[in-house]
Amino acid sequence: MLKQLIKISILILKGLSVLGQTNSINNCIPTIDTFDKQTVLISVEIMPEFNFEGQSESLYIFKNLQYPIEQNDLQGKVIVTFIIDTFGTVRNSCICNPYHASKVTPLEREVLRVFNSMPKWKSAVNGGIKVPIRLKMPIFICQR
Numbered sequence: 001m002l003k004q005l006i007k008i009s010i011l012i013l014k015g016l017s018v019l020g021q022t023n024s025i026n027n028c029i030p031t032i033d034t035f036d037k038q039t040v041l042i043s044v045e046i047m048p049e050f051n052f053e054g055q056s057e058s059l060y061i062f063k064n065l066q067y068p069i070e071q072n073d074l075q076g077k078v079i080v081t082f083i084i085d086t087f088g089t090v091r092n093s094c095i096c097n098p099y100h101a102s103k104v105t106p107l108e109r110e111v112l113r114v115f116n117s118m119p120k121w122k123s124a125v126n127g128g129i130k131v132p133i134r135l136k137m138p139i140f141i142c143q144r
Helices: 057-064 106-116
Strands: 009-012 076-084 090-095 124-126 129-131 133-142
Touching: 057 106, 076 106, 090 106
Parallel strands: none
Antiparallel strands: 009 133, 076 090, 076 133, 124 129
8 A cells, every 4th residue: 555655754854943033935923923912922931842652643643643655746745834822732733844835735634633632732921821822833845
């Protein structure tokens, strides 16, 4: 089966990096970045943490990402930006560097599906209160 022959290698850089609040080419990040009437931060005292059944976010993505059979040629880096809200839910996920400017590829759609289905994170904290934060995560994908 083709699905079994394709091995997805994902390397997620440890230490999630955050984005500056500037407009990107495909408008992933609004100039004034807010969520539920709160400013979305890019730096906080306590960063959000992912821990689902003892898994890291990279292991969760690796286990849940299914490489689309119809797109057997795309490899490389997909950068996803997303917000972790005050409840720890992933919101507003978006591909920062789309392969095609006018459409989302099946692989990018699958990456977004995995991010949007993530279980809750431990929320970011700033000044002793839970706050929304914007993160970006590079995902390196290759076939083997």
